[in-house]
Amino acid sequence: MNRKTYETDIVLLLNIDGKGNTKVDTGIGFFDHMLILMCKHGFLDLDLKCIGDIYVDNHHTVEDVGITLGKAFKKAIGDKKGITRYATVFTPMDESLSQISIDISGRAYLHFDVTFEREYVGKLETELIEEFFRAFTNQAEITLHIQLNYGTNTHHMVESIFKGFGRGIDQAVRIQDRIEGVLSTKGSL
Numbered sequence: 472m473n474r475k476t477y478e479t480d481i482v483l484l485l486n487i488d489g490k491g492n493t494k495v496d497t498g499i500g501f502f503d504h505m506l507i508l509m510c511k512h513g514f515l516d517l518d519l520k521c522i523g524d525i526y527v528d529n530h531h532t533v534e535d536v537g538i539t540l541g542k543a544f545k546k547a548i549g550d551k552k553g554i555t556r557y558a559t560v561f562t563p564m565d566e567s568l569s570q571i572s573i574d575i576s577g578r579a580y581l582h583f584d585v586t587f588e589r590e591y592v593g594k595l596e597t598e599l600i601e602e603f604f605r606a607f608t609n610q611a612e613i614t615l616h617i618q619l620n621y622g623t624n625t626h627h628m629v630e631s632i633f634k635g636f637g638r639g640i641d642q643a644v645r646i647q648d649r650i651e652g653v654l655s656t657k658g659s660l
Contacts, residue, residue, distance in 0.1 A: 472543040478531035479523040485543040487644050489516030497521040497536060499529050501593030502603075505633040506536075513637025529599055537603040541610025548644060551575060556654045558642035562635035567622025571635040573643045574614040577660040581608040584618040585632070589625040600629060604636070 474481040491511040495503045498521065510517045519540075523532030548554065559572040569585075581604055587597040608615045617636070622628040653660050 472539050472546070474535055474539045474542075476531075476535065478527075479521055479535040481519070481521045481535055481539045483520075483536075483539050483543055484516075484518040485540065485547055486516035487544065487547045487640070489514055492516045494518045497532055498523060498525050499532060499593075499595055501595040501629075502529070502533060502536075502599075504593075505629060508630065509633040509637035511637070512634045513639075513641040515637065515640065529594070529596060530602065533595070533599040533603050534606045537606030538610050541607040544607070544611045544613075544640075548575060551577075551653050551660045553646040553648070553650045553652075554654070555643055555645045555647050555650075556660070558639040560635050560638045560642065561620075562631050562638060564622075564627040564631035564634065566624060567627040567631045568620040569622075569628070569631040569635045570616075570618045570620060571632070571639040572616040573636075573639045575611075575643050575660065576614050577612050578614055579609045579612050580614040581605050582616040582618075584616075585628070586619070587625050587628060588623060592626050592629055597625060597629065600632065 472483045491514050493507045493510045495506050497503055521536055556575050561570050583601045
């Protein structure tokens with residue numbers, strides 16, 4: 472998957488049936504760290520290079536990575552036959568606990584119930600975390616609920632969310648041999 476605009480130039484390869492192998496470079500260290508651990512805990516293989524206008528700020532890079540990753544995810548799940556579809560995971564990270572609920576529904580919706588303690592972690596603005604997940608959700612056409620149950624350390628809070636998201640994706644895309652076609656009474660997702 473490639474995306475090239477006046478603001479970003481992204482080349483991305485995604486394998487949703489991977490082992491958590493990554494090569495990630497967005498130019499934003501903390502964002503790279505979050506994508507890497509998301510993939511590790513979600514068994515996603517990701518090769519990502521983004522050259523963005525981070526001299527302006529990080530917004531375009533974070534949002535465009537979310538857009539491109541969401542499109543790649545939608546392509547990777549294909550016709551959705553046999554996938555579990557749903558997942559809800561709680562993920563602790565020291566004093567922080569998040570809940571992620573996913574429905575690979577074909578309908579884009581994000582509920583983001585998180586208040587961060589700080590404006591930045593490293594050089595990443597915490598308000599961009601929601602932007603990343605909104606961009607991903609809209610392109611992947613999934614329903615995603617993210618709730619931070621509690622936490623005090625912003626790094627741990629964000630890490631809990633990204634690890635939980637990876638874990639949720641891994642569970643939701645698993646093939647179930649008992650499912651014939653897609654898991655929907657409508658016959659399509």
